[in-house]
Structure formats: C-alpha cells, structure tokens
Amino acid sequence: MTFDLETFDPDAAMSRMMQQYRDAKTQHPGMLVLFRNGDFYELFEDDAELGSRVLGITLTKRDGSIPMAGVPVHKLEHYLGLLLRAGHRVAVCEQMEEPDPKKKIIPREVNRIVTPGTITDDGLLDPRAPNYLVALVPAAKAGVYGIAWVDLSTGYFSAADVPTPKLSDELSRLNAVECLFADALTNAVAQAAGMHLPRSRVARPDWTFDPSTALAALKTHFAVSTFTGFGFEDAQPGLVAAGAVIIYLQETLKASLQHIRRLRPHRPDTLLALDEVTRRSLELTRTLRDNQRDGSLLSVLDRTVTPMGARLLHDSVLAPLTDRPAINARLDAVEELLKDHALRRAVREHLEACSDIQRLTTRVSTAKAGPRDLSAIARTLRKLPAVKAKLTGRRSPLLQELEKRLELCPDIRELLDKAIEDDPPHIAKEGGVIRAGFSAELDELRALTTDGKNWIARYQAQEITRTGIGSLKVGYNEIDGYYLEITNANETKTPAEYKHQKTLKNAKRYYTPALREYEEKVVTAQDKSRALELQLFLTLRDQVAAQTPRLLNTAEVLAALDMLSALAELAAARNYVRPVLVDEPILDIRDGRHPVLDQILPPGTFVPNDAAFGPDDGTFWLVTGPNMAGKSTFLRQVALITLMAHMGSLVPAKSATIGMTDRIFTRVGASDELSRGQSTFMVEMTEAANILNNATPRSLVILDEIGRGTATYDGVSLAWAMTEYLHDAIGCRSLFATHYHELAQLATALPRLRNYNVLVRELADEIVFLHKIAPGNAERSYGIHVARLAGVPDAVLKRATAVLSSLEKQHELPGVSTPSVVTAPALGTTPVVSGDLPPRKTNVVQPPEAPRRKPKPQPSSPSLFGEGEDVPF
C-alpha cells in the first residue's frame, strides 16, 4: 500500500487504540494515563516525555511519530510510587477483556486512579507518617482561609479557619502531599500559601468549592443537617473546604468513604504554636542539613512498636498541647507505665503483635483489602483481651479511659476466626482463603475436588498394573488437562482404547473417556469452589466494613497506648524526669540534656546544663562563648525540653519546672533561602520580625545569632535593639546566643538580662571545650582556633592571628573593652553608651602588613563604636 499525502486524513489514520488513549486523557484532565497494552503500561505524547524523565525509562516512537515510553506490567506498583513521589496523579487504563485476535480492538477503561493524597496501598505509603490531602478556600471575610485535610489511609479528617498570615505555617505542619483549590483562585491561593503548597496541586472546577454545593455534599456524607454536633459553626469556611474534599474523593475513588466518619475541628489555641521556621530549626521531624528523619527529635523519641503509634507521635511532636490538665493526664499515664515495668513490657509485647488496623480497616472499608488484610485484623483482635486485661484497674485516668474505649469487637473476631485461614494467600481469587467448616457448600465442592484427585491417583496405579508399564503416569497441565503419558520405549504396550492426544520427543500423551469424566468433575468443582470462596470472602469483607467505626475506634486506642508506653520506655532507657508544669511563665531546668545529642554522643560525654528563668533568674539569657562551645546545643535543648514537656513526655534532666508556654520561636543561623527569592539577611530579618511582632509574655524565644548577615555595626545595633525590645516590651523568656560580646554591657541597664557563657579551658596552644554554661560573658570567640580544627591552611591562620592581634591592639575593639555605664535608651532610640567605648574614627584600619587590596571605607553611619570605622574583612 502506498501512502498518498493528498488523501491522507490524520483523524482516520490515528489508530483506534490512540483514540481510546486520548479519550482517557480527556476524561482525566491533569493526570498521566498509564495505558495497558499487552505486557506493558504505555505513556504517550507529552506524558511519555515526562514519564521518561521522571522514571528514567526509554523514550521511543509509536508509528515513527508518537512519543511513547512504557513500564512492564509486573513493575507497575514500583513506577506508580515514583510518579506519586514526584507529585503526579495517574489514571490506570486497563484492558477490560483478554486479547482476542478476532476483535479489532480490546475494550479499555480507566479503573484505577492513583493520586498522592488518595492512596491507601501499603506499599506506596510511609507507615510512620500521615499522608494528608488538603483543600484551601479563601473566606468571604478577607484575611481568613478555610482549610480542611484528610488522611484517607486512616480516615482522619479535620478542618479549621486560619488567618491568612498563618496559612503557610499550618500547611508546613501538615506537610500535605496533594492540595485542592478552586480553579479561578489558583493565583490567590499560591500567593497566600507561600512556598508550602505540595507538588501535586489540583485546580478543581469552581463549583466544587461553591459553599452551598460543598456544604450539601458534606451534610450528605455525614448524614447531618448541621455541623454544630462536630463542634463547628455552620457557615465556617473550613467546612466548605471539607465539602470540596469529599466531592473530590467521591469523584476520584468511586469507593465507599464510610471510614471518614467524623470531621474534627482543629483548635490552634489548644496547641503550642510552632511556626514553620521553628519546626525546621528545632529539627522536630527532619534534620536541617539533609532533611532526614534520622537525627531529628522524632527519631530519638520514637520507640513505638506499631505504625499507628508512630503516626500519632509524629503528629504530637508537631502539635504539643497547651492545656495543662490534658498534659498532666498524659504525664500520669506515662509515669504509671514507667514505674510499672511489667505492665509496660507486657503492653508493648502485645502491641508489637498488633497490625496497623487503622490502615487495614480503611482498606477493608474502601474494598481494597485482600485475604491477608482480614487475617491481620483477626490476629490483632485476638490480642485485644490481653491488652484490655493489662489496662484494667489502672490509677491513671487516661489509662482508665483507654481501657473503657478499647472495644474488643468479639463478633468480628469470631467471624474472622471461623472464616479465614491463618496464613491465606495474597489474592482471594486463588482460593485457600476460607477455613474448612465455614461453608458446607464450599466443603462439599472441595471434597469433590479432593476425591477427584484421589481417583486419579488410584486410576494411575490401576493402569500401571493393567498395562505393565511401570513408568506410566497421569499428568496435568492447563492446556492439555489430565493425560496419560507413555514413553516411546513402552509404546507397543499402549492399550488400544487409549486415544492419542499429543506427541512429545520421548513420549506420547493419551486420554480415556474415564479420565475426561473425572477431569470434568475435578475442574468444575475446583472452578466452582474458587468462585464460591471469592464470593464468601467479599461478603465477609463487607461484613467487616460495616464495623469500620468500631475498628477505627479501637485503632485509636492502640495508637494512644503505643505512644504513651513508648514515651515511658524512652524515659526508662534514658533516665528522664517528669516535668512539673506551672502557670507562671518561668523555667527551671536542672542538669538538662539535649535529647538528640544525649543519645548520639558516647555514653557519659554529654555535659548537662541548668537553665532558669523567673523573677530571680532573669527572663533574658545572653549566651556568649567560643565557636563550637555548645551555645546552639544549649539553646535548642531548652526549647526541646519545653516542647517535650508540653507533649506530655518526660524530659532529659534531673528536674524541670516548666511554665506553660503559648509559643516557641526560634531563629537559628543563616539559612540559604535564595531559592525562595530572598537574601540570607532578608530571611533573618523576616524571621526576627515575626518573633518581635508575635511573641507574648508566655512565649519562649530562642535567638541563635542575629544580625550576622550584614555589616558588623548594623548587626550589633539590630541585635542590641531587639534585645531591649524583647526584654522591655515583651518580657518573655528569651535565650540569645551571640558573638557580639559587646551586648554583655546591656546587663547593667536591663534588670532581667543575665550574661552566661560557655566555659573553655585554655592550654598552651589549644583550647578545650568544657560545654558548661556559667554566669558571666565570654571575652573571645576563638574563631581562629576553630578554623584550625576545620583544616584552614596554616598560612591563612598565621596571617589571621596577626591581623587579629593588630586589630585588638590598635583599635580596642568594643568586644574587649569594658564599658562603665550603659543606660537603656527609650525604645526606638539609639542606645546611649558612655564610658570607654572607642571614639569615632575616620581612618582605615591597617593590618600589620600592607593589605593586598585597600579596603573600601564604609559609608559613615551612626554606630555604637564610631562613625566610619572600618575593618579589613
């Protein structure tokens, strides 16, 4: 056939298969379509190019022109995982019939949609972290966003109204994997959410966010006419976002959502506020350096033995409580589990044998569970009576409450015990799932199958005797069915009534009417028994699904018990102490340790330190000390101990009295935010502004270096003024680590400021870090010494030492001078320093030998040390 360009009709030329593909694409906008074609799932056109990049698979061409890339069918789950992690949503288009050469085209349909926020498959989820899908909608009232989030894999569903400036903090706490918003509002949402939108962003049709439509969907889902019962006001924007989530899930999953049985109001006022910067810099769930879980606070706290407990702990670390009775209730429970070793050991042993019934129940409820999932639920239910027995008669009200709430679900357990084999296969279709005795009909069919097989064994023996052919055997395969096989050597002895079926190299295969008759019986019985087993399994799964709320309630109890006993285990292993929580905004930590370093450093090497804030101890600690001495560690340990106490955890210290805290703020080091379009110093100041504008007298503020990202004078001036502001205007507990030793002078003017430094011992030509915090301020930073430790070349070190000593001699840097009087100026004015601060100088400081490049004179600006003074670095 020749190709005639004149008559070429591209539409007609497009294969029917490609038409099927394009239909699937049109029906699933914004998704990659994985299109089943024989042993591969193919991606075409733009999807193929994207897929080849993301998955590292070869890009080829179909019919010489259409880009195409494919993945083998048996590796689908692996590649789906990669696409999800990269934030893509995928529609899997299946062949709905076996290929038939007589048919021109196999019918295909999208029968599975996989998106980062709607997965429930174990293999694609992190067992220890929640997996949130979030929806955002701006409220009619300016400055507020409605936000709702669901973890489909557990049924956890929550909503809140969030002031727009707090939106990015909430989003970063949730760390959602997929985000929904109304198409028309794409830009507004992106702007309000800052950098914290997940990669998978879905602009949904505007009607799905229309308040009346969304609320109606939500009411229908929960079968309620008002949300006051859930703790919401009926017109809250958060509810609109929640309704939009439900519409999306219904459309995407086309499965039951009955495991989403409650919408919980999120009340930020009951939680210790931690903004995104604080969460990151305290390394609560990930390390700053490489964004790994290992090395984070969570990693050292996590001694849970179930994924349910691990996820609850994860959420609790990010959202500590502010309600003192609630915290004390947790502490009572942890303490009881700590003191009663036998109880703790037994509870943890039982829990260890429990499966993740939260996610398993969700799989049951969304009709995704296989036989092994049901068997795992049964195994877990069998453990419950022992867990309940252990909780009976406990002193702590929280343990008593958990005991009451723990439903044993004996009916479900009995049903599953009777029905499911102990170690069933993965897939229900294969049979071997249902226990003997559960269904008389199934037992009968199985007996027929077994009898048939026995008959065949007897038939083989009988035919060997009758023919005298010792090697005669009855075999079976899918294509030939049952057959009699006789080797060529014995061919002459073959009985005449044997009907020839097939010739092999060394043997021939035969059948007999009797064999066919029994085969019919066996195969039919086997088919029937498998079909019945599948039916029984599906019914059973529906029966269990109907009990979803009870199972999820039990799962919540197990999660809480696991978290509490894990905290007790940690406290026992690391010798933690119960913090005393008080109302006054004070802090008194004796021999506190950094929870992570305490575990990572060799035993006995971590040097504990005290921290005290209160009427007698001051509210503002200015911590100076050499580089590498342990300032940051100390600051963070105070913040982490405070946070852990608010979680209801015991803390690494000899004793700890913790005043109730509303927020912890931290500003740590210089983080490179160039990718966010902000300079390092701008980020530093934005973070500082956030603290100064939002801290209250109940907050804890940690400042680890401030003002370093700019010229020294600007830096010191800013640090000076911020110190005064925190001390005078806010009066909150504050810790400030700095190399600006001159700030120490403020102690004479600010009554609640205390100077502390980290001790070092100076030996002949080295210093030993003692890591001990002591009253007083440090005089030197030993920066050059640390540079030596870091491997800076000797020549540079020598030169730096010479420059330093010259600078110190010639210019009496303020850091080494002692001021006589410092008076705190009124806020907003320049501090007035009298005494021996250096006079303003105009000359350029010269290092001992002529510098290679003449330093540019700084523009003169009013400063603490003198106008126009310059340093050569």
Ligand SMILES: Nc1ncnc2c1ncn2[C@@H]1O[C@H](COP(=O)(O)OP(=O)(O)OP(=O)(O)O)[C@@H](O)[C@H]1O
């Ligand atoms: N209390 C301590 N006990 C034992 N080792 C400690 C202690 N504190 C800190 N260290 C060790 O010292 C190292 C440096 O501590 P850290 O980062 O806190 O110093 P720094 O004073 O903040 O330094 P820089 O001023 O250079 O930022 C830590 O990584 C840790 O190994």
